[in-house]
Amino acid sequence: LTKTESGNKRKGKDANARNAITPQELVRKYASAVLGLCIAHTKNFHDSEDIMQDVFIKAISKLDTLRDTNRTRAWLMQIARRKCIDYHRSRPEAMPISEDIEAPVSEKEKQIRRLHDAISKLPDGYREPITLYYLSGQNCPSVAKALGISEDAVRSRLVRARLKLHEILSEDI
Amino acid sequence: MNNKGNCQNRREAITALVLGILDTKDADELQRHIESCQSCRKLYQELFNEEESIRSAFKVIAERDEMLQSSLIEQFDKGEQTAVKRNKETGKTIKLIWRTIMKNPITKFAAAAAIIIAVLTVVFQFGGSMESLAFAEAVRPVLDARTASFDVALESGNQPVQMSHFLCMSPGLVRQTMSDGTINIADYQQNKAISLNPKEKMPERNGGKNGEQNRRRQPVAVGDLERNNRHESDQRHVWRQDLSFRQTRIPRSTRSVGRGVRRRYGPHAGHLRRTDRGALELHPLPAQKVPG
Numbered sequence: 001l002t003k004t005e006s007g008n009k010r011k012g013k014d015a016n017a018r019n020a021i022t023p024q025e026l027v028r029k030y031a032s033a034v035l036g037l038c039i040a041h042t043k044n045f046h047d048s049e050d051i052m053q054d055v056f057i058k059a060i061s062k063l064d065t066l067r068d069t070n071r072t073r074a075w076l077m078q079i080a081r082r083k084c085i086d087y088h089r090s091r092p093e094a095m096p097i098s099e100d101i102e103a104p105v106s107e108k109e110k111q112i113r114r115l116h117d118a119i120s121k122l123p124d125g126y127r128e129p130i131t132l133y134y135l136s137g138q139n140c141p142s143v144a145k146a147l148g149i150s151e152d153a154v155r156s157r158l159v160r161a162r163l164k165l166h167e168i169l170s171e172d173i
Numbered sequence: 174m175n176n177k178g179n180c181q182n183r184r185e186a187i188t189a190l191v192l193g194i195l196d197t198k199d200a201d202e203l204q205r206h207i208e209s210c211q212s213c214r215k216l217y218q219e220l221f222n223e224e225e226s227i228r229s230a231f232k233v234i235a236e237r238d239e240m241l242q243s244s245l246i247e248q249f250d251k252g253e254q255t256a257v258k259r260n261k262e263t264g265k266t267i268k269l270i271w272r273t274i275m276k277n278p279i280t281k282f283a284a285a286a287a288i289i290i291a292v293l294t295v296v297f298q299f300g301g302s303m304e305s306l307a308f309a310e311a312v313r314p315v316l317d318a319r320t321a322s323f324d325v326a327l328e329s330g331n332q333p334v335q336m337s338h339f340l341c342m343s344p345g346l347v348r349q350t351m352s353d354g355t356i357n358i359a360d361y362q363q364n365k366a367i368s369l370n371p372k373e374k375m376p377e378r379n380g381g382k383n384g385e386q387n388r389r390r391q392p393v394a395v396g397d398l399e400r401n402n403r404h405e406s407d408q409r410h411v412w413r414q415d416l417s418f419r420q421t422r423i424p425r426s427t428r429s430v431g432r433g434v435r436r437r438y439g440p441h442a443g444h445l446r447r448t449d450r451g452a453l454e455l456h457p458l459p460a461q462k463v464p465g
Contacts, residue, residue, distance in 0.1 A: 023249040031242045032235070045234070049241055056245055112230045133192075134231035135238070140194060159188045165227075166188070166220055 020069050023060045030073060031056070033146045034080045036135040040127035041084035043120045045112060051087055055080045074148055118168040126161035129154055180213050187213060191220040 034055050038048035059079055066075050119127055132143045133154075140158075144151045186203055189195040195203065207213050336352040349357040359366040 023252075024246045027242050027245050027249070031245070032238055035234075035238050035241075039234070049237070052241065053245060060249065108230070108233055111226060112233060115227060115230050134227060135235060137235075138193060138228075155189070155194050158192060158194065159185050162188045162192055162220075163184060166223060169223060170219070 021063070021072065023056070026059060026072070026076075027056055030076050032135050033073065033132060033142070034076055036132040036146075037077055037080045037128055038084060039116065039135070040119065040131040041081070042087065043116065045116055047087065051080070051083050055083050058083065073146055077146060114169075114172065118165055118172065121168050122161055122164055126157060126164060129157045130161040130165065133158055180210060183213055184216065187217050188220060191217065191224050 031052065035048060035052045038051045038055070039045065042048045042051065055076065059076055062079075066072060119131060122130065128147060129143055132146055133140065136142045136146075140151050140154050143158075144154045147154065183203070183206070186195060186199065187207070190200055190203055207217050338350040340348045340350075347359045349359075351357070354370065356369045357366065358369070
């Protein structure tokens with residue numbers, strides 16, 4: 001290909017990415033996977049929600065940089081990972097609360113917090129598969145697609161992660 | 174069969190069984206073993222009970238995820254509508270113009286400079302201390318985004334919180350909406366600024382006598398505006414001493430509720446503030462601009 005031809009081809013692909021996916025579709029298709037990844041990399045559920053939204057806002061504004069629409073999921077996951085790194089890097093110091101505020105925390109909320117704490121203690125390679133697995137409604141193929149690994153690899157990581165999670169949760173009690 | 178070593182090897186298989194990812198044939202065999210082996214049955218029972226609570230916790234998370242999704246989609250819809258409306262009005266695609274402008278590094282810095290000026294104006298206006306302001310934090314969004322919109326919250330000891338909303342639309346064009354409804358628009362490239370107060374419109378409509386007030390406000394030079402503002406702030410010398418700037422970026426977690434926490438998007442978007450009685454109150458923020 002000559003330089004201009006390849007340039008045209010790339011332009012065509014760029015236009016495709018913006019035309020082929022609407023922001024709404026992007027959210028509907030990939031929001032759960034992105035949230036799962038954010039949960040895996042943060043220690044607070046509210047932060048994961050915020051990061052997930054930041055990821056989509058960033059993705060929509062940078063949709064032109066997506067050259068291959070078949071790689072949308074991987075592209076989004078990469079943005080999410082970077083956002084999580086940014087979150088740890090530039091996290092503003094939390095303002096201390098000078099007095100006690102009684103916040104009604106439900107049993108469910110406590111349970112989620114305990115689980116999130118346990119997940120954050122898992123080794124690096126185990127966190128993503130396990131959060132994605134449960135958030136996708138126990139669907140191994142979708143986890144494999146999201147992480148770009150084989151289903152067998154997902155299964156073996158899941159089993160180890162789940163055993164480790166059991167150990168952490170048992171210690172916690 | 175029931176020796177300890179073998180059962181240790183079965184731990185992963187039991188976990189896979191609980192997760193529901195074990196082959197049917199292996200699962201049947203393992204089930205038979207579990208019925209006869211006490212230690213494996215114990216592990217299976219523990220994992221099974223845990224699994225239920227994990228799934229129910231993730232179910233709650235998934236429900237919240239759906240809420241978030243619809244809120245995000247709603248915001249994108251809104252963004253698209255405003256973009257279409259704007260395009261119809263101007264007959265051009267503003268987005269494209271913006272992309273061209275922001276590709277140029279010089280204009281990027283011009284935009285950053287506009288923000289600095291905007292922030293400086295606020296500093297002059299309220300006489301706050303410059304050191305307490307994180308300039309990098311204020312400037313960074315402009316380098317990333319096509320438009321910048323941010324809120325500045327000013328707090329002083331006895332005075333109510335002064336909220337103002339900033340919108341920087343193109344290099345040097347800044348619009349500031351104060352909490353009392355006053356709108357300041359400044360063009361730092363042409364050195365012009367105008368201040369509009371919706372409340373002052375009333376006498377004009379009713380045919381008020383004061384000609385000075387009724388006359389439409391003329392744009393003034395930025396220097397004059399700053400001077401005027403400085404003059405005004407001098408009069409409030411008494412209480413502006415203990416004014417402090419809150420950073421435009423506020424901790425994200427609602428757990429870290431201090432004097433005020435702001436969530437930008439989502440169903441709980443708003444400014445969380447303490448009332449006199451100590452309770453927390455959510456004040457909604459103006460709708461955010463979302464790239465469409």
